Amino acid sequence: MALLVSLVFLLLLTLIGVSSLRNATLQEKMAASLSLRNQSFQAAESALRAGEGAVQQGHYTLPACARCPPPAESSGVTAAGANSHSGVTWVATDQGFYGVQNLGATLDAVNLPPHTAATLYRVTAVGVAGHSRTVLESIYAKY
Template identity: 70%
Template structure:
């Protein structure tokens, strides 16, 4: 009695389709992991952009405050209080910091602080022989777990 070729092939098609299904499942899982990683990266870039934009906006608000004729601030005293504020990497609320002498002011999702770092007669874009008071404006933007810190020096004469 001979076994026909059709009978010896039974079940082989099922085995081949299961192997293909397994391969397609592995490709699908890999694609989903890749898509999830890309989504996390895009979210991180978006948060970083939002925090930077918030910091820039707060910086402009701080510069506008300094531009007012009525604005005055005592000159920082001591090396520690004239340095850029170290707490900019941790500030989460408005208020006074006794170490740096900076008063942090809330502006949207950001904070800004101003320091009077003294006067000079050699500032850029200031008429010669005119003294200018220099202000350091530090702004911190926060969005999610992203923090951006920007600074500018404003010469007021």
């Protein structure tokens, strides 16, 4: 009888141990995924600042596009260079890419004095870390 109780108790302890091991493995995977997501977000922020810095240069010019939807290839861009479909030229940074589109001129840009002429640029940045990819976008008013 004691042998049977001992075997059942050993089986229960084994099941608890296996379950704990699965939970620990799952938590480790989630932590790694969160870390990669954080790194890709930081890389995208860095690329966004680099793109805004490029637009901010006094000599920066780019022809206005007729139709300017956000670049669809941002979710899969893997190399720097011009994209024939969207017309965006992707520039490589340390861990990502950025692309700039000239949205045209306006007199009604937010946070500028009324009737101030400004050219609007869409800066799209992609950060990549492992299998995680983050896409950020900003509108930059240059006046």
